[in-house]
Amino acid sequence: MMASRISRYISARVSNWLLTAVVLALLPASLAAGSVFGGFAAESALPLEAPLEAQPLEAQPLDVATTDTTVIVVDSASIADATDALATALGKKEKRKVHFINGFGVGVDLVGLIQKVAGSDWSQMEVLARANILEQIFPVFELGLGEADHEGSDLDNRFRVRAPYFRIGCDYNIRGAKHPDGNRIFVGLRYGFSAYKYDLTSPTPIKDPIWKMTQDFNLEGLNGSAHWAEIVLGMETRLWSIIRLGWDIRFKLLIKQNANEVGEPWYIPGIGKRPDGLGWGGTFKLMFDI
DSSP, X not given: OHHHHXXXXXXXXXXXXXXXXXXXXXXXXXXXXXXXXXXXXXXXXXXXXXXXXXXXXXXXXXXXXGSOOXXXXXXXXXXXXXXXXXXXXXXXXXXXXXXXXXXXXXEEEHHHHHXXXXXXXXXXXXXXXXXXXXXXXEEEEEEEEEEEEEEOSGGGOEEEEEEEEEEEEEEEXXXXXXXXXSOEEEEEEEEEEEEEEEEEEXXXXXXXXXXXXXXXXXXXXXXXXXXXXXXXXXXXXXEETTEEEEEEEEEEEEEEEEOOTTOOOSEETTTEEOOSSEEEEEEEEEEEEX
16 A cells, blocks of 8 residues: 555656656747747738838747756655655565574464363373574474373273373474564474373273183283374464464374384374374464564
């Protein structure tokens, strides 16, 4: 809107300049033509019997010095101001300096908090810290606590786990430092690891089909671990000052898993529900630049 108004203002001023230049250029010719035609008309109107001696026409010099150029001077200053305003509107300001280490940031994932409040049978509380290199490369470290309490339909069993996990990786801002508006679009990679202990229990005793005996099913403290990789696609924007809000989608590939031979975990901290192949998830982050 501002750029459109400035463009119309400049067009109007340029038209005024051109019109003034044309008038000034034609004014001497018009005065000369008016003098000749005026003399011819006056001479032809006189009676033939009373001829008058032709008097030479005296050229009236054009007093160019009296031409008012104040408007042109004022308009030049106005155009300079309009040009500056147009440059500002189009973002052609002096680029802000971007340092090699351009700051740090901390944040928290709100998805896990929402899951916890909603009473989901699994959730992940997660925080992160990252560095800003040249407004383009963002090494990041994510630390979280994953927990699950799930009752399955098979044999009426129950799965429980509560363990920490971490991820380390890097995000790349494909918009770069050329756009200092605070908006970023990321692609990134993560490596994740979690070592955990999980419980498999059942309130109903299990009956041995061969020996026809019943036995309690109560396995606690089973060891497990997992390594996985993630591909991250996301974006974030500045809300106000140092406060940012962002989200991402993550494609997760389980690289290696160690689980007890009795049974695999229903949920893996840091990944979510155990994927058979390629899983996916996401985060919704509140960030603070420091």
